[in-house]
Amino acid sequence: MGDSAAPAYPSAMGTLQRQMRRPAIQRAVFSFSQQAPTELVRSKLSTSEIAHRALTFISDEQLYNIPEDDNTYSLFQGFQASLPEGESEHRKGHRRRSSKQHRLLSAGDVEEDGPPTIQNLKKKRNNVNHKLEMMAIRKNMASTEIRDIDNKIANLLNVRKIVLDRLAALENDEAEVEHELLELDNKIDEIQEELEEQGALDQSTSTLNPPRVATPESEAMDASFMSQSIYDKLPSSTSPKAKRRPKFAKRKSMPVLHEHLDPGSHIKTLPAHNDTITALDFDQPFGTMVTAALDDTVRVWDLNLGRCMGFLEGHTASVRCLQVEDNIVATGSLDATIRLWDLSRAKYEPYEHKISNGDDDAADDEEDDGLGFGNEGEDAPPPPPPDAMSECPLFTLEAHVDEVTALHLRGDTLVSGSADKTLRQWDLVKGRCVQTLDVLWAAAQASSTMNSVEAQWRPTGRPADSGADFVGALQVFDAALACGTADGMVRLWDLRSGQVHRSLVGHTGPVTCVQFDDTHLVTGSADRSVRVSLSLAGHYTLVIQDILWSILIESAQCRYGIFAPVQFSTHMPMITQSHP
């Protein structure tokens, strides 16, 4: 297998296989190994050379597709610059030392102590120049890297946007599927009811039959018949109307889309009313919203689709305050009444057009109603049917003698404040007024017992502002009630004793809003300030004034005094429990 055998190889290959006779294949084989087929080459070339060839092989395709680069430095320069500084320094040092040794050997001791030669200086200058170049290249590299990262960030942002869109689409689908589920549930309920009725009929006929066989089956029937008589007494079976009404299940899934959007980004705008909005509330993100305006309408909205679900009609004056709690809506109006509504009884079919496409019966129903609004397309939201909310009214609370300006609902307790200067506590189970709290009397009593000037109701202190409500805001939690009034006071009441046990003085204008949780009580006023107090304390600990916001927030004392987790933070009921 030596070189002398080289000319014989092509013929030898030809004898091995017919295909090998083709000149192209032979050339290919020999151009790679110059003389010999690969097996022979392998025996001749060292493995390291083969490895080198394999490593350095660049296909023509790759050479054609060299990516365009606007870098100002070459690849080699970049490589040089990216070498660790220490290593090159070390190598240089080594070289220098060796050259120095060389010089020492050749020239002796004289030159070593002499002044630096021009050559030396030049060399140093060259070195410094080189360093400078390298630095420039490194700078360049850094900036290109930054550009790369910017591009990547832009790409990632694009991807994020796409995924966000996907999330939005998924949430829409989810809402639809949930709606479907609800409908299926309702259908199942209906069918079950029918079956029950059928069963009751069967049993009544079977009991009429005198010849009875004593089988376990009939025993079971007997037993169920016995319980059937009890069923009849149940109020649910006596009122088919209540049974028939579709369930309004709370949504199983929680929309999370808005959590991934940038803070302050716009979701949608609804042209809801033609006049100033006086009150609004919603149950949950992308849920149901209720708005009231000076145009004397109360509208219910589907926040997911941005469509009006219907009108809540009944008030004879505009609604000043409202609250949505699950599917119960409480509205307080200038006509001195409070009305309660049950949104679960609303007839609202957000995806009606999709059902009507497949279901003929539904389409017929729609034609009967003369609506057919689902088919009009998404661009123009259809007007809600006039009777959509006709079954919503639950009951009306009438006891106030003047405008209802504030209300708060929690559990079975509703508290309302009115321009007749009283607060009323309502029991929603019985639908009655349980307690009436007179604000003026409380103020007078406070001033007489405590003899403090601050706690006194001062009608002369501030001219009656026509725009301000006497009771600006309310919130109730268990037996604790916070109430902000037009005199700038926030009073904390104990609903069990019916007395004010703490007053917060500080606002110089009518209090317009109050909210508390277990640690903080936050109040807002027409004096353009928001005040924060620890729920336990009887005084304000932070004032957020419009103009002073930034200053106050900068002060560390305020920040940690208020918003850090407070050690002695107790729940609101504790306040009232401390009260005898």
Add this chain to the structure above:
Amino acid sequence: MMFDTRHIVCASGEEVVKVYDKTDGKHWDCGAGVATSVEDRMAGAKTSIVEKVRLRDGYLVEGRRSGEVGVWTC
């Protein structure tokens, strides 16, 4: 005005909702009036004043004097 676990928001008779972040103490504006610059205002661009605001789980709804309702995240 209303607050949730993270923010205090209030409608202060302006075209924007004032948002106060409880955790980092920052405050910023949110709403349709944010984008309008002074020049726009001089030219007569007008968005309506925010009357009422509600906030739940970072989902902010504001009702304006014009009868519009804006939905925002925060």
